[in-house]
Amino acid sequence: MIDNYSEDVVKVYRGMAYKIFFAIAIIIAAIGVLVGIIVPGIGLVVLVVCAIVLFLLISRKNVEYEYTITNGAVDISAIYNMSNRKDKLSFALNEINLIAPISSLRIEGLKEQGSIKKIRDYSSKTKADNTFGIVIERLGVKELVVLELSDKSLDIFKICAKNIFYSE
Numbered sequence: 001m002i003d004n005y006s007e008d009v010v011k012v013y014r015g016m017a018y019k020i021f022f023a024i025a026i027i028i029a030a031i032g033v034l035v036g037i038i039v040p041g042i043g044l045v046v047l048v049v050c051a052i053v054l055f056l057l058i059s060r061k062n063v064e065y066e067y068t069i070t071n072g073a074v075d076i077s078a079i080y081n082m083s084n085r086k087d088k089l090s091f092a093l094n095e096i097n098l099i100a101p102i103s104s105l106r107i108e109g110l111k112e113q114g115s116i117k118k119i120r121d122y123s124s125k126t127k128a129d130n131t132f133g134i135v136i137e138r139l140g141v142k143e144l145v146v147l148e149l150s151d152k153s154l155d156i157f158k159i160c161a162k163n164i165f166y167s168e
Contacts, residue, residue, distance in 0.1 A: 006153040071093075076147070101166075
């Protein structure tokens with residue numbers, strides 16, 4: 001029986017870098033078509049490479065992260081274009097060292113010390129008030145997981161991880 005359960009879905013905001021990269025790929029593809037008229041072999045190679053890059057960009061355009069939080073575990077999945085799901089990360093609550101707002105001094109202190117070896121950002125990439133950092137430790141390596149948590153998810157963490165949950 002599951003006492004505590006929460007499921008959150010966060011849509012990722014694609015910034016200007018994504019749009020610029022997309023525009024550059026289209027421009028290079030157009031140049032590939034023009035070069036293909038003059039030198040067919042080279043133009044075809046450029047066009048095929050750009051077509052693959054554009055396909056990958058389009059297939060990853062709409063990304064949502066889904067967080068499922070239960071009594072003992074957190075599961076994070078990415079949903080691409082509302083059809084393809086890929087499991088990204090799962091961890092148990094006993095692997096968590098710290099839960100705090102991403103802008104807190106506790107998180108910043110760990111970053112400055114260099115004790116966090118990997119940052120996994122599963123947020124919307126916007127500055128939201130409900131963005132929290134969760135520090136997990138696996139095999140002696142600390143990782144920072146960035147999530148945007150709903151009030152229900154925060155309540156679960158307050159209950160199940162009250163000794164390591166900080167709201168400031």
